[in-house]
Amino acid sequence: MHHITFISTIHKEIGNCNAEELYKIIEKLSPGVIFLEAFDDSYSDYEKYFFSTYGEYHERLEIAAIQKYYRSNPLFKYVPVCKDRLSGDLHRKNNIVGQNGERQQWINNFKSLTEKHGFKFLNSSESVNLLEEIRVLENLALIGTEVGKIFEAAMKDYENSMPSEYIFIL
Numbered sequence: 001m002h003h004i005t006f007i008s009t010i011h012k013e014i015g016n017c018n019a020e021e022l023y024k025i026i027e028k029l030s031p032g033v034i035f036l037e038a039f040d041d042s043y044s045d046y047e048k049y050f051f052s053t054y055g056e057y058h059e060r061l062e063i064a065a066i067q068k069y070y071r072s073n074p075l076f077k078y079v080p081v082c083k084d085r086l087s088g089d090l091h092r093k094n095n096i097v098g099q100n101g102e103r104q105q106w107i108n109n110f111k112s113l114t115e116k117h118g119f120k121f122l123n124s125s126e127s128v129n130l131l132e133e134i135r136v137l138e139n140l141a142l143i144g145t146e147v148g149k150i151f152e153a154a155m156k157d158y159e160n161s162m163p164s165e166y167i168f169i170l
Helices: 019-029 043-056 061-072 090-095 100-118 125-142 146-159
Strands: 033-036 077-080
Touching: 019 061, 033 061, 090 125, 090 146, 100 125, 125 146
Parallel strands: 033 077
Antiparallel strands: none
């Protein structure tokens, strides 16, 4: 029987949330397949060549960890699962919600806890609860705005573009 393990991450290294720590988690789990919230072009053939030839790690935290894992387990499958991009909708949303000082305090707290505790924090109920508090503040700022409606539709499209089923023969 196969198991699916979800690991919550961020895209850039910060303190104890870094590629080496994520690699240790992946190595311990020893997966045959890694699905990543990424686009096909997130790890291009050129970047693969650069890594295999010069050992140059990707700037994105998750891909750098996958590259490290590849060195000890070259037979695993890497599957990027994103199809649609959010384009400028995310930036328009952030311009509005970014003006909320209370939200920024919550985000600073989230970043501080991520830096200090790394993946242990990111994969905790405390992290989930903190993100929910941030989303509540964001939703309050966006209620009734055109940007809020556009962003909500864009998020649905983004999430629905990810395949809901994969068939693999290992």
